[in-house]
Amino acid sequence: MFYYSHIELSFFRGFENLKLELPNDFILIYGNNGSGKTNFLEAINLLSLTKSFRPVTDKELTHWNQDFYFVHAEIKNHPLLTKISCNYLKNKGKKIFHNDNPIQKFSTHIGLLPCVSLTPDDSDIIKDSAKRRKWFNLLFSQGDKEYLNTLQKYENALQQRNILLKSEKPFKELEPWTYQLCLYGKILLHKRKLYFEKLFKIYSQIHEALGAWDVSKFLYAPNCDYENINQAITHYEKHLKTDYLYGFTTIGAHKDNVQFLIDDQPLKHFGSQGQQKTFIINLKLAEYEFLSNHQKAPILLLDDVFEKLDKQRIAVIAEFLHSHQKGQILVTHPQFLDFHFKHFRLQIQNHQIIL
Amino acid sequence: MEYPTESIKNVVESFSKLPGIGKKTALRLTLYLIQRASHEVDSLANALLALHKNTFRCKNCNNLSDREICNICSDNSRDNGIICVVEEIGDLLAIEKTNTFKGRYHVLGGRISPLEGVGPNQLSINKLLERILNENVQEVILALSTTQEGDTTAFYLSKEILSVNPNILISHIAKGIPSGASLEYTDELTLSRSLIYRSQYSVISPSKT
Numbered sequence: 425m426f427y428y429s430h431i432e433l434s435f436f437r438g439f440e441n442l443k444l445e446l447p448n449d450f451i452l453i454y455g456n457n458g459s460g461k462t463n464f465l466e467a468i469n470l471l472s473l474t475k476s477f478r479p480v481t482d483k484e485l486t487h488w489n490q491d492f493y494f495v496h497a498e499i500k501n502h503p504l505l506t507k508i509s510c511n512y513l514k515n516k517g518k519k520i521f522h523n524d525n526p527i528q529k530f531s532t533h534i535g536l537l538p539c540v541s542l543t544p545d546d547s548d549i550i551k552d553s554a555k556r557r558k559w560f561n562l563l564f565s566q567g568d569k570e571y572l573n574t575l576q577k578y579e580n581a582l583q584q585r586n587i588l589l590k591s592e593k594p595f596k597e598l599e600p601w602t603y604q605l606c607l608y609g610k611i612l613l614h615k616r617k618l619y620f621e622k623l624f625k626i627y628s629q630i631h632e633a634l635g636a637w638d639v640s641k642f643l644y645a646p647n648c649d650y651e652n653i654n655q656a657i658t659h660y661e662k663h664l665k666t667d668y669l670y671g672f673t674t675i676g677a678h679k680d681n682v683q684f685l686i687d688d689q690p691l692k693h694f695g696s697q698g699q700q701k702t703f704i705i706n707l708k709l710a711e712y713e714f715l716s717n718h719q720k721a722p723i724l725l726l727d728d729v730f731e732k733l734d735k736q737r738i739a740v741i742a743e744f745l746h747s748h749q750k751g752q753i754l755v756t757h758p759q760f761l762d763f764h765f766k767h768f769r770l771q772i773q774n775h776q777i778i779l
Numbered sequence: 780m781e782y783p784t785e786s787i788k789n790v791v792e793s794f795s796k797l798p799g800i801g802k803k804t805a806l807r808l809t810l811y812l813i814q815r816a817s818h819e820v821d822s823l824a825n826a827l828l829a830l831h832k833n834t835f836r837c838k839n840c841n842n843l844s845d846r847e848i849c850n851i852c853s854d855n856s857r858d859n860g861i862i863c864v865v866e867e868i869g870d871l872l873a874i875e876k877t878n879t880f881k882g883r884y885h886v887l888g889g890r891i892s893p894l895e896g897v898g899p900n901q902l903s904i905n906k907l908l909e910r911i912l913n914e915n916v917q918e919v920i921l922a923l924s925t926t927q928e929g930d931t932t933a934f935y936l937s938k939e940i941l942s943v944n945p946n947i948l949i950s951h952i953a954k955g956i957p958s959g960a961s962l963e964y965t966d967e968l969t970l971s972r973s974l975i976y977r978s979q980y981s982v983i984s985p986s987k988t
């Protein structure tokens with residue numbers, strides 16, 4: 425399985441210049457808050473998915489007072505890539521290089537270096553439906569190129585149609601785009617049904633294996649469910665008046681969502697903090713298994729996940745990770761942690777590795 | 780960048796507005812022109828002036844022409860009953876180069892894309908419908924790009940065409956794998972598209988002709 429064997433960070437976040445060899449292993453990075461451990465995982469997320477797991481601009485990722493950053497890695501055991509770089513320059517934007525060649529479309533990068541991250545911000549997807557949509561779209565896109573292609577086409581058709589609605593263009597100009605929304609929406613609907621079912625199956629197994637007693641589940645809630653294109657087109661026609669009124673498309677796959685439930689009640693209102701945290705951890709572990717089944721084994725990034733968990737719980741999760749490990753796993757923690765299996769440790773302080 | 784003279788600066792900047800030409804190439808071309816004999820530069824300048832003055836869009840099909848009606852539209856040996864609709868003149872030239880099409884053309888001047896401010900009114904669609912009504916056209920071939928915007932234009936056009944002549948045959952050029960390409964490296968969409976639009980395979984026996 426592929427792994428990052430060498431990482432170089434220049435003027436990225438607090439790192440002025442860092443060069444580091446990494447083994448294909450379970451890697452613990454420990455250091456105080458602000459030491460740079462999260463930023464290190466951000467860099468790996470950037471290389472894998474073209475952006476940080478945090479909602480930040482590229483300018484914010486640069487080192488204090490600098491107008492650029494440079495993130496580079498060497499990769500082993502990958503069928504196509506030996507080198508990957510992501511460089512940002514203030515007025516020129518971000519560029520991604522595969523084996524030193526710039527790529528034209530960032531979307532072609534998604535899925536090449538699959539990655540699952542679990543960070544403290546992830547609980548936002550329980551509360552925020554837009555973030556939840558982003559989350560599952562990225563997950564399914566990583567596992568299935570055609571999903572990503574279809575999603576992009578759907579979104580383009582949506583934008584085109586919305587412009588026509590806003591400027592109150594006649595129905596016949598809208599029609600070709602409506603047709604495309606139905607066409608691509610149907611593919612998305614089908615794939616989402618399939619993938620959520622698979623993901624939920626894996627999730628339930630993990631939830632049980634890790635000893636949770638509550639019954640939590642998730643329910644895919646498509647905005648419109650239909651068997652064939654004609655049915656869909658009729659549905660859009662029924663909502664045409666509303667669409668013209670609002671100046672945008674009010675129904676369709678872009679409004680799809682997934683509900684997280686605990687004992688059949690919404691998790692965001694009825695789940696305790698502990699239950700919500702457990703849910704997110706198990707969901708991310710399910711994501712890891714899901715992608716491993718669909719794709720090459722992803723890199724797994726766990727940022728401060730063990731914080732505030734008791735020793736026994738940490739041991740259970742760590743043991744699970746160890747027994748299900750397929751590729752490189754990087755875990756951060758404020759203090760040193762001892763695991764009962766072979767692992768690799770790095771201490772970080774003031775954005776420097778202590779040897 | 781500082782240029783030695785104002786005229787050098789003007790020429791470099793004009794060149795660099797051309798597609799595919801950067802500031803560096805523009806400067807190289809300009810310096811080259813300075814070194815040439817003045818009559819050579821004159822003839823280039825005149826050719827450029829004539830290009831604009833003497834080139835028109837054909838009143839019938841929107842192709843480029845040095846007269847009101849282009850060579851293709853005024854060629855009597857070509858088939859009047861079939862019109863091939865293309866987005867741009869470059870597409871027309873590409874099809875002409877293949878020497879396989881003997882009908883007429885219609886150049887739309889782009890494709891529908893609201894995001895880029897192009898709607899049906901910006902394209903030469905009414906003229907096409909007028910031709911279909913007046914020229915006894917039996918078939919319209921849509922040779923549009925295989926993008927979403929191309930698909931949209933094809934969808935829109937076919938409805939409009941059928942509304943003026945419900946008996947006309949509308950076809951679309953085959954969408955598929957470029958020849959010489961290996962299936963393994965063809966993207967999934969092209970591949971699935973070429974499966975949907977597959978054509979009957981016939982064995983050609985050379986002895987029968």
Ligand SMILES: [Zn+2]
Pocket residue numbers: 837838839840841842848849850851852853
């Ligand atoms: Zn003409």
